[in-house]
Amino acid sequence: xxxxxxxxxxxxxxxxxxxxxxxxxxxxxxxxxxxxxxxxxxxxxxxxxxxxxxxxxxxxxxxxxxxxxxxxxxxxxxxxxxxxxxxxxxxxxxxxxxxxxxxxxxxxxxxxxxxxxxxxxxxxxxxxxxxxxxxxxxxxxxxxxxxxxxxxxxxxxxxxxxxxxxxxxxx
Amino acid sequence: xxxxxxxxxxxxxxxxxxxxxxxxxxxxxxxxxxxxxxxxxxxxxxxxxxxxxxxxxxxxxxxxxxxxxxxxxxxxxxxxxxxxxxxxxxxxxxxxxxxxxxxxxxxxxxxxxxxxxxxxxxxxxxxxxxxxxxxxxxxxxxxxxxxxxxxxxxxxxxxxxxxxxxxxxxxxxxxxxxxxxxxxxxxxxxxxxxxxxxxxxxxxxxxxxxxxxxxxxxxxxxxxxxxxxxxxxxxxxxxxxxxxxxxxxxxxxxxxxxxxxxxxxxxxxxxxxxxxxxxxxxxxxxxxxxxxxxxxxxxxxxxxxxxxxxxxxxxxxxxxxxxxxxxxxxxxxxxxxxxxxxxxxxxxxxxxxxxxxxxxxxxxxxxxxxxxxxxxxxxxxxxxxxxxxxxxxxxxxxxxxxxxxxxxxxxxxxxxxxxxxxxxxxxxxxxxxxxxxxxxxxxxxxxxxxxxxxxxxxxxxxxxxxxxxxxxxxxxxxxxxxxxxxxxxxxxxxxxxxxxxxxxxxxxxxxxxxxxxxxxxxxxxxxxxxxxxxxxxxxxxxxxxxxxxxxxxxxxxxxxxxxxxxxxxxxxxxxxxxxxxxxxxxxxxxxxxxxxxxxxxxxxxxxxxxxxxxxxxxxxxxxxxxxxxxxxxxxxxxxxxxxxxxxxxxxxxxxxxxxxxxxxxxxxxxxxxxxxxxxxxxxxxxxxxxxxxxxxxxxxxxxxxxxxxxxxxxxxxxxxxxxxxxxxxxxxxxxxxxxxxxxxxxxxxxxxxxxxxxxxxxxxxxxxxxxxxxxxxxxxxxxx
Numbered sequence: 001x002x003x004x005x006x007x008x009x010x011x012x013x014x015x016x017x018x019x020x021x022x023x024x025x026x027x028x029x030x031x032x033x034x035x036x037x038x039x040x041x042x043x044x045x046x047x048x049x050x051x052x053x054x055x056x057x058x059x060x061x062x063x064x065x066x067x068x069x070x071x072x073x074x075x076x077x078x079x080x081x082x083x084x085x086x087x088x089x090x091x092x093x094x095x096x097x098x099x100x101x102x103x104x105x106x107x108x109x110x111x112x113x114x115x116x117x118x119x120x121x122x123x124x125x126x127x128x129x130x131x132x133x134x135x136x137x138x139x140x141x142x143x144x145x146x147x148x149x150x151x152x153x154x155x156x157x158x159x160x161x162x163x164x165x166x167x168x169x170x171x
Numbered sequence: 172x173x174x175x176x177x178x179x180x181x182x183x184x185x186x187x188x189x190x191x192x193x194x195x196x197x198x199x200x201x202x203x204x205x206x207x208x209x210x211x212x213x214x215x216x217x218x219x220x221x222x223x224x225x226x227x228x229x230x231x232x233x234x235x236x237x238x239x240x241x242x243x244x245x246x247x248x249x250x251x252x253x254x255x256x257x258x259x260x261x262x263x264x265x266x267x268x269x270x271x272x273x274x275x276x277x278x279x280x281x282x283x284x285x286x287x288x289x290x291x292x293x294x295x296x297x298x299x300x301x302x303x304x305x306x307x308x309x310x311x312x313x314x315x316x317x318x319x320x321x322x323x324x325x326x327x328x329x330x331x332x333x334x335x336x337x338x339x340x341x342x343x344x345x346x347x348x349x350x351x352x353x354x355x356x357x358x359x360x361x362x363x364x365x366x367x368x369x370x371x372x373x374x375x376x377x378x379x380x381x382x383x384x385x386x387x388x389x390x391x392x393x394x395x396x397x398x399x400x401x402x403x404x405x406x407x408x409x410x411x412x413x414x415x416x417x418x419x420x421x422x423x424x425x426x427x428x429x430x431x432x433x434x435x436x437x438x439x440x441x442x443x444x445x446x447x448x449x450x451x452x453x454x455x456x457x458x459x460x461x462x463x464x465x466x467x468x469x470x471x472x473x474x475x476x477x478x479x480x481x482x483x484x485x486x487x488x489x490x491x492x493x494x495x496x497x498x499x500x501x502x503x504x505x506x507x508x509x510x511x512x513x514x515x516x517x518x519x520x521x522x523x524x525x526x527x528x529x530x531x532x533x534x535x536x537x538x539x540x541x542x543x544x545x546x547x548x549x550x551x552x553x554x555x556x557x558x559x560x561x562x563x564x565x566x567x568x569x570x571x572x573x574x575x576x577x578x579x580x581x582x583x584x585x586x587x588x589x590x591x592x593x594x595x596x597x598x599x600x601x602x603x604x605x606x607x608x609x610x611x612x613x614x615x616x617x618x619x620x621x622x623x624x625x626x627x628x629x630x631x632x633x634x635x636x637x638x639x640x641x642x643x644x645x646x647x648x649x650x651x652x653x654x655x656x657x658x659x660x661x662x663x664x665x666x667x668x669x670x671x672x673x674x675x676x677x678x679x680x681x682x683x684x685x686x687x688x689x690x691x692x693x694x695x696x697x698x699x700x701x702x703x704x705x706x707x708x709x710x711x712x713x714x715x716x717x718x719x720x721x722x723x724x725x726x727x728x729x730x731x732x733x734x735x736x737x738x739x740x741x742x743x744x745x746x747x748x749x750x751x752x753x754x755x756x757x758x759x760x761x762x763x764x765x766x767x768x769x770x771x772x773x774x775x776x777x778x779x780x781x782x783x784x785x786x787x788x789x790x791x792x793x794x795x796x797x798x799x800x801x802x803x804x805x806x807x808x809x810x811x812x813x814x815x816x817x818x819x820x821x822x823x824x825x826x827x828x829x830x831x832x833x834x835x836x837x838x839x840x841x842x843x844x845x846x847x848x849x850x851x852x853x854x855x856x857x858x859x860x861x862x863x864x865x866x867x868x869x870x871x872x873x874x875x876x877x878x879x880x881x882x883x884x885x886x887x888x889x890x891x892x893x894x895x896x897x898x899x900x901x902x903x904x905x906x907x908x909x910x911x912x913x914x915x916x917x918x919x920x921x922x923x924x925x926x927x928x929x930x931x932x933x934x935x936x937x938x939x940x941x942x943x944x945x946x947x948x949x950x951x952x953x954x955x
Binding site: 046149 | 414889
């Protein structure tokens with residue numbers, strides 16, 4: 001995280017309160033603390049990954065108020081009273097969320113490092129549109145980078161997840 | 172009937188990944204909040220003498236625990252034992268921008284960065300040598316020598332001259348001769364997880380290292396040499412690895428730095444790369460200039476091939492000796508070419524080292540071969556697919572340089588994609604701007620000769636069964652996302668016919684894993700897969716013997732099937748667990764070991780008798796007896812053929828790849844889900860090199876101009892074509908259940924297929940990669 005060190009003087013911390021994975025937390029935050037670092041190193045939610053620190057890989061994608069956001073480009077100060085969702089919160093019972101399950105069964109995850117970011121992006125997409133075309137899926141994930149799959153099986157996974165979600169909804 | 176192999180199998184470690192629970196290097200937290208953060212001071216100059224390093228101020232900074240420099244270790248290391256030219260820190264001079272000069276361990280990253288700023292280094296700048304041509308020239312002053320130990324003239328790292336048959340004679344008998352000068356910019360792996368390492372030198376004087384690596388074994392060896400510690404006091408742990416593609420297959424200086432800092436401080440030290448540091452460390456595909464000439468008779472028989480390659484190695488050797496050979500010899504299949512000259516030079520330059528990257532050494536030459544073939548086809552009026560089929564090897568052939576080709580499905584690959592793409596209706600028949608092209612590939616399934624020439628198996632696997640009926644598989648084959656853990660589980664499951672949920676893979680820890688050379692050169696499925704299969708077969712015998720006692724029936728009448736042991740005559744059965752328990756009563760533990768050592772190396776090879784295992788397998792001896800005969804020698808070769816259909820906008824030069832038909836002969840697809848994933852991933856990476864990826868250096872300073880994903884562009888999801896994958900199964904006689912590699916070979920055909928399709932679309936041949944829109948419109952303009 002090449003953080004640029006602040007000038008060597010006392011920096012005031014501020015208490016920031018937010019909801020993360022349905023838990024309210026209050027943390028003392030420095031003005032230059034990145035949301036990604038707070039999530040990973042202060043809250044130990046290490047499922048959110050750090051790949052580039054400049055918003056180019058999407059590995060750090062989390063949801064803020066249901067919208068996918070790059071946590072490496074977000075200052076922790078900005079999330080006061082917001083609702084954050086990370087990969088750790090998707091599974092709500094003994095079964096994985098359909099998006100997770102399909103990334104697993106359809107080969108959408110190889111090395112797995114980009115996977116949490118893709119899943120968060122896909123989760124948000126399918127909330128908005130539960131029957132996207134392949135082109136819509138590609139468009140939605142174009143802020144996330146994967147070097148293993150060539151994206152084909154990622155699109156397959158999201159399409160399959162959308163089927164499952166629609167099936168559940170129609171029941 | 173197949174039990175596990177051949178079935179679409181989600182990765183055995185996949186659930187951890189999709190839930191965010193998989194632990195990668197940066198996710199490791201050691202208890203007690205004692206972990207220090209290490210940061211590296213890197214050279215701002217491509218070539219300079221280090222006159223003085225003063226870190227007294229840095230050491231005084233509150234929160235700094237140690238500063239390390241070359242004074243702490245001057246021991247050389249490198250992945251190839253014959254070319255160890257790396258050290259933990261630059262000694263006396265720096266050889267590229269980014270070279271490690273010092274490292275700091277501090278309580279937190281911010282303090283470490285401040286400390287780096289306080290280290291004062293005095294340099295005496297030397298003119299950087301950046302053009303590989305310049306490295307060929309003799310040196311006039313010792314300062315010009317980038318790596319002083321090299322025995323070659325100038326800044327040459329390795330020269331290979333090979334000649335087979337009689338090219339001159341062949342040329343006289345040829346009706347067509349095609350040649351060209353090709354150039355290839357460097358490209359890099361661009362895996363998503365930056366490298367990282369944690370070293371923990373304990374008060375028990377033992378060193379534990381966690382590292383994002385493809386080669387725990389080579390790291391283990393290098394640490395032993397650099398730290399001057401016996402291997403048994405070092406443990407290497409590979410956490411989940413976020414991609415490698417060859418970029419994590421060397422032992423690295425930052426790993427040494429972490430170990431040194433941990434020893435100095437007595438505390439665990441973590442070093443995590445920023446993205447630009449990943450680019451600076453590179454080890455990607457070599458920038459290469461290749462001159463190639465190929466000839467054929469008017470009847471379409473390939474007669475000769477000549478290659479002259481100038482390979483830009485950057486400042487270190489890495490896998491470079493192998494790269495130098497591969498640029499030549501891996502062009503000797505899948506076509507019958509009996510007359511061959513190769514002159515290859517890999518040179519040192521003042522840039523970050525090039526190294527092994529997916530399709531190592533083969534990609535660039537393959538591009539040239541496959542485009543020249545298309546030119547030959549055009550000249551003599553042959554269809555490019557038919558010409559390739561006509562020249563393709565049959566199974567059980569020997570190449571001009573003595574490679575032993577066993578299984579060989581190249582013709583089937585070409586036929587498959589030709590038919591599926593509706594080639595005959597499209598080639599040369601589509602409107603201007605639309606084109607279709609073919610390219611083929613040929614790659615090794617692991618190297619027959621191990622890097623370290625010693626009598627040690629290349630892979631060993633232990634399989635254990637305990638009272639819980641769980642099957643544990645112990646291996647050091649590095650799971651890096653390619654699915655090696657899954658394929659080992661499948662190999663064991665197939666032998667034991669047990670439920671996959673019984674099988675647990677332990678492949679992370681050198682303390683508990685037997686030797687395996689690691690995940691590179693497409694060796695794991697073949698070599699570790701065979702070792703796993705053999706280990707399981709040992710256990711199977713013990714289970715059947717126990718079942719035989721319980722069922723009072725000879726072993727010949729028993730068969731493992733679906734988690735049971737069946738008596739074939741009476742159709743009675745017992746459960747897997749029953750048999751296991753019985754076997755354990757006799758022995759206390761069920762343990763099977765299996766190994767793989769490449770068989771039948773040609774006795775003419777130097778020192779080969781020392782290397783020969785006891786094991787003797789069927790098949791002709793591998794390899795010739797000439798110098799370098801072992802380079803590219805593999806127990807089996809994969810092949811492939813792709814057809815690519817695309818559209819070129821002649822106004823903008825933009826290429827839209829619409830569809831790829833990809834056939835790859837992987838012997839047997841043990842896990843079709845993973846094989847497809849490898850092929851699709853290869854197409855993504857290959858399209859990147861073909862169309863946009865380029866490692867750009869400043870011509871004067873040697874600085875990387877694009878060390879981030881904004882400026883180093885990879886193919887985005889919206890540019891990926893549809894892909895139809897065809898897995899051709901030629902049933903390799905020696906591979907596990909007939910399998911051979913599928914991880915690297917599938918990158919080869921796509922690049923030339925694109926170039927050949929561009930020619931079909933707009934009539935221009937591009938010889939410089941990447942084929943950017945600028946190059947395409949300028950070529951179109953020139954043609955007009």
